[in-house]
Amino acid sequence: MSPGRAGATAEDARVARTRTDVARASLDVLTSDGFDELTHARVARLAGYSKTTLYTHWPSRVDLLTMALAALGELPHHTPTGDLRTDLIAELHAFRDAINDLGLDRVLMVLAQWGATVDEIARIRIDLVTDGEHVARRLLSQVAEGVRLEAAVSMLSGVVVCPTLMYGSPPDDTTVEHAIDILLAGLGVR
Incomplete structure (x- = not known):
């Protein structure tokens, strides 16, 4: 050398x-x-x-x-097994764990606040959200498309984001499971 x-x-x-x-x-x-x-x-x-x-x-x-x-590195995601309900629950658990372990709630608050007025931060927010949602989006695309898919992805993210940011506490396992069941029933998946 x-x-x-x-x-x-x-x-x-x-x-x-x-x-x-x-x-x-x-x-x-x-x-x-x-x-x-x-x-x-x-x-x-x-x-x-x-x-x-x-x-x-x-x-x-x-x-x-x-x-x-x-x-932060790569956001943690569940590796799908083929069972939609189980995979969606596991993906929400991975998201909830990222909130707890990585301080992702603070990051999301910053991106929401500053992304509304600073274009560069808005682009960063979009990239992070896209990465965060890609597994759930792929799973849900098996049973929904178009506006129904967008609504389902938003509802799924909201199960973790809303209680975490609004009430300071992520949802427990039972809440996650019930939310998935309600979402899947609404999509006509039994």
Whole structure:
């Protein structure tokens, strides 16, 4: 290996470590204190880097938000088994667990609030929601299409989102199961 290549590898590792540190710090600030506190100064202090480093690589707060979402990684999803009811219940459990384990409720609140007025954040919100709904959408597309599919996906998401954001507590297993049964009955699935 040439000396230039070894130096590039060390620099690549340092850049990757900085990116990871900033992403984790951004997510910590976002989920603990919200978007208003997601500032370069706060993230730099928490990550252990200078504000100059952050402004150089991530010049806007939206960039820090993007880094925070990168720290989330891939959203957890259930691997479908072929039993629609069981798969929908398991997918809602995975969503509920992401709310609890990843602080996704705080992220969703930020995206809802700021996505209404900031186009870049609206695009980020759409990407996250699309990723979050893709398994449920694929499952429900077996029994619904068009407006009925859109309504069913919205209702399914709402089973977790509404009680979590409105009442501060995600639904329990029994509520999830009853919601799935009501939804499937409404779609004519027995």
